[in-house]
Amino acid sequence: MVRALTHGRLPDSRERILLDDLDQTHFDEASPQAEPDGSTPAAKRVFIKTFGCQMNVYDSERMSEVLAAEGYVETDTPDDADLAILNTCHIREKAAEKVYSDLGRLRDIKSARAKGGKETLITVAGCVAQAEGEEIVRRAPAVDLVLGSQSYHRLPELLGRLRGGEAALVETAFPDEDKFQALPERATAKAVTAFLTVQEGCDKFCTFCVVPYTRGMEYSRPVASLVDEAQRLVQRGVRDITLLGQNVNGYHGEGLDGASTTLAGLIGRLAAIEGLLRIRYMTSHPRDMSDALIEAHAREGKLMPYLHLPFQSGADRVLAAMNRKHTAANYLALIARIREGRPDIALSTDIIVGFPGETDADFEATLALVREADFAHAFSFKYSPRPGTPAATMDGQVPEEVKRQRLERLQEVIDAGYRRFNGACVGKRLPVLFEKVGRHAGQLVGRSPYLQLVHAVADPALIGHVVDVEIRTAEPNSLSGVICGQS
Ligand code: SAM
Ligand code: SF4
Secondary structure, three states: OOOEEEEOOOOOOHHHHHHHHHHOOOEOOOOOOOOOOOOOOOOEEEEEEEEOOHHHHHHHHHHHHHHHOOOEEEOOOHHHOOEEEEEEOOOOHHHHHHHHHHHHHHHHHHHHHHHOOOOOEEEEEEHHHHHHOHHHHHHOOOOOEEEOOOOHHHHHHHHHHHHOOOOOEEEOOOOOOOHHHHOOOOOEOOOOEEEEEOEEOOOOOOOOOOHHHHOOOOEEOOHHHHHHHHHHHHHOOOOEEEEEOOOHHHOOOEOOOOOEOOHHHHHHHHHOOOOOOEEEEEOOOHHHOOHHHHHHHHHOOOEOOEEEOOOEOOOHHHHHHOOOOOOHHHHHHHHHHHHHHOOOOEEEEEEEEOOOOOOHHHHHHHHHHHHHHOOOEEEEEEOOOOOOOHHHHOOOOOOHHHHHHHHHHHHHHHHHHHHHHHHOOOOOEEEEEEEEEOOOOOEEEEEOOOOOEEEEEOOHHHOOOEEEEEEEEEOOOEEEEEEEEEO
16 A cells, blocks of 8 residues: 655644545555566555645655556555655745755665665655755755656656666656646545645746746646546545645636636536535635636535635735735735625635734734634744745845744734634534544544534444534534534
């Protein structure tokens, strides 16, 4: 079995969702081809560690599928891995630097295994690979392969070349072929939830962000390929699909009729798949929140009432310097329109504190926006200068200590929002899609429509079903309740 591991970063960030979701991500047993003499070759082992966002989790799953077809089996420790892959994140400095400390450990494992005659190939994939390319091999010569996010379908060929004696390979170009066409069919084992990347890259060039440089220009997958992938997931037991994209609501893929389709159109098409019960999407930009998508939240029953809509700062001056092209007032007006159509929608957001030039008054404006918008959830970050982005060389860089204090104050306000939102659910009946068994005997864990984790004592046969749960208690990060009846 090949399984992707992940690396949580911040206690109250999107990584928490990512870790929870990962628990129920499984991969098929690989079945190595028989040798010509009929004997079964020793399986090769792969260790994959995933850093960063859900899009990397999706990419790690797809890499695992490519490798499973080549006879690789899972290992959850690098010590016995023939192939170790770090699928990396470059969004903030800390995330990128962690990769180098992990590479130090992998280098030691590689040389210890080499003494026993065993080979270990080390691959750096994902956004650090894309951003740093050959620099990685210079800093960490034990690395065999630097693999950009558009090239991982070529893993078997590249590993073959390395085993054939070629020296370190750096594959970070954006190839002409569509990697999604070249990947094997989805082979994830039975799972209730899944990610589906529908869009990659970004053309918005917010001045703090590396994504346009690491993931390239916006690309949307055609509807036909997405419907096909979603149908296969549903056949394997998936009931809840989260559509992923760096700017997912800017989706504009080729429709079944050849014309460009919006995210609202794609959601409508996916909602017609029998057996698919819930659809979510992330991450969205306020500028791409179209009328049709707002309307879909009001009308499409399978589209869950949860929306992640980053605003970044409550100060218009800072938003302009970030190149966000929205103001605090039009963000608030936008969420008011969304709530008109779907009053119970749970809103989530991303916020950066300490962007260059951010004053105390600007920060107070951010706090005021958080209070007014009444978010159910939020991810908050200290600004991290990223090489090559315009903000990294702007005047007025904010001292670390000021950023730390602002983040602490902001997180208090955010936490009060979690408590309010979860507390308001006590006494309500929520339809919960059960995903897996919980830690305590007899308990199942599922998600409410608002993406909250819900625990209840229930029959494991209910995994994959939506059941009404009466909520009895609320913690900041989860709810508990008792089952009322199956819907
Ligand atoms: N596309 C989404 C949007 O427009 O807001 C965001 C995607 S980005 C991968 C995820 C989040 O990381 C951003 O919303 C932002 O809050 C945060 N982020 C990006 N660059 C950052 C930086 N240099 N320092 C701190 N946080 C950053
Ligand atoms: Fe980065 Fe999002 Fe801005 Fe694109 S829209 S540059 S992904 S923050």
